[in-house]
Amino acid sequence: EDQVTQSPEALRLQEGESSSLNCSYTVSGLRGLFWYRQDPGKGPEFLFTLYSAGEEKEKERLKATLTKKESFLHITAPKPEDSATYLCAVRSSYNTDKLIFGTGTRLQVFP
């Protein structure tokens, strides 16, 4: 069964303290791994799509990487405005019509 596990559940960082969020997945044929950011009371906001192992994508202080079993979202020198819940989702070749989400990592960045 396709599954996505994110860790840690919650992460508290000091402003400027770099760290990484993990997304481990088990899927029958990966057809895309997606990272989303969700602010309280809002819908998930699309960040990145990764399709194959070794691929990397960057946006401002965020960098997403992908291996055959997991993805990392690296946050470099975070700012308080990076505080949000970060969601990872996968699409499998078995069923390309839906995304399977992890439970997210709630990130808090303190000044």
Place this chain on the structure above:
Amino acid sequence: DTAVSQTPKYLVTQMGNDKSIKCEQNLGHDTMYWYKQDSKKFLKIMFSYNNKELIINETVPNRFSPKSPDKAHLNLHINSLELGDSAVYFCASSQEVYEQYFGPGTRLTVT
């Protein structure tokens, strides 16, 4: 311009009532989705429509009925509401199997 919009944003109702949530997207996408996010923030797909045709129907009680009058709209009607239906419901859209874009959510509270 809002890409994916939902109405209402908040819905408070009593058990046994029937309610509807509306969704519209102006991105020109051909696929639309309904997701349910529970109190633990887990996001799970309920339905998807591609060009007005039902593609995904997860194990959702048949009290939930989606309707797509055209490819820009996907509504969700819920009959005989129960306490366990309380959650945040998100509409999303995508072009084929690419990234999905989410609406702001509808917080449903059943009392």
